[in-house]
Amino acid sequence: GAVVSQHPSWVICKSGTSVKIECRSLDFQATTMFWYRQFPKQSLMLMATSNEGSKATYEQGVEKDKFLINHASLTLSTLTVTSAHPEDSSFYICSARASAARAYEQYFGPGTRLTVT
Amino acid sequence: GDSVTQMEGPVTLSEEAFLTINCTYTATGYPSLFWYVQYPGEGLQLLLKATKADDKGSNKGFEATYRKETTSFHLEKGSVQVSDSAVYFCALSGASGGYNKLIFGAGTRLAVHP
Numbered sequence: 001g002a003v004v005s006q007h008p009s010w011v012i013c014k015s016g017t018s019v020k021i022e023c024r025s026l027d028f029q030a031t032t033m034f035w036y037r038q039f040p041k042q043s044l045m046l047m048a049t050s051n052e053g054s055k056a057t058y059e060q061g062v063e064k065d066k067f068l069i070n071h072a073s074l075t076l077s078t079l080t081v082t083s084a085h086p087e088d089s090s091f092y093i094c095s096a097r098a099s100a101a102r103a104y105e106q107y108f109g110p111g112t113r114l115t116v117t
Numbered sequence: 118g119d120s121v122t123q124m125e126g127p128v129t130l131s132e133e134a135f136l137t138i139n140c141t142y143t144a145t146g147y148p149s150l151f152w153y154v155q156y157p158g159e160g161l162q163l164l165l166k167a168t169k170a171d172d173k174g175s176n177k178g179f180e181a182t183y184r185k186e187t188t189s190f191h192l193e194k195g196s197v198q199v200s201d202s203a204v205y206f207c208a209l210s211g212a213s214g215g216y217n218k219l220i221f222g223a224g225t226r227l228a229v230h231p
Contacts, residue, residue, distance in 0.1 A: 004160055043121070044161075044206070044221040093160070103210040103217050104151050108160030 002028045006109035021079045021112045023094030029074035030096035038091040084116045119144040123207045123222035138192040138225045140207035148209040150190040155204045197229045
């Protein structure tokens with residue numbers, strides 16, 4: 001099946017710094033990529049949807065100036081957490097979908113655990 | 118708003134035991150329902166789906182039936198294996214959030230012992 005990778009798988013950063021997470025579709029072109037956030041024992045919460053070459057669409061309550069999403073190519077999307085604070089510590093998961101695919105036809109990355117100290 | 122509730126884990130079973138993971142949903146309209154599985158170190162994978170009431174999704178020995186009257190989509194397997202140890206997520210799409218979004222439950226960790 002289709003493979004989506006994320007890098008890094010685990011990152012620790014100091015409060016006030018920025019950290020970038022990459023999401024790559026390895027064997028297909030991802031017209032749309034999704035970024036989710038998961039707190040311990042809670043659901044995956046959709047943060048934003050990005051289409052290649054367009055600005056991301058953020059879910060209500062997600063600060064777009066804090067969580068910068070770039071989807072510059074059909075195989076790469078990045079999430080940058082700017083001026084990170086301890087409350088941004090979480091598990092971030094991306095998924096990718098080819099064009100004209102349905103919502104459930106998303107392929108998920110393994111996730112990135114961010115710890116802000 | 119739309120939501121999915123699934124039983125808390127972890128669920129610990131012996132090999133060949135019967136598995137049930139409960140999932141109920143709240144949604145407007147007629148959502149499609151899904152089960153995803155996440156094996157250690159891997160991304161979520163679609164396990165099975167059902168797109169309308171009374172549909173039964175099945176895959177790899179797992180089954181779930183879309184019950185509109187009880188708004189449920191419980192996951193079952195008759196005889197689990199150690200290799201089934203993973204986190205299972207119930208999800209829906211096509212309700213008020215539209216078909217472009219998936220709404221997930223919190224996940225249930227399953228541990229199967231030999």
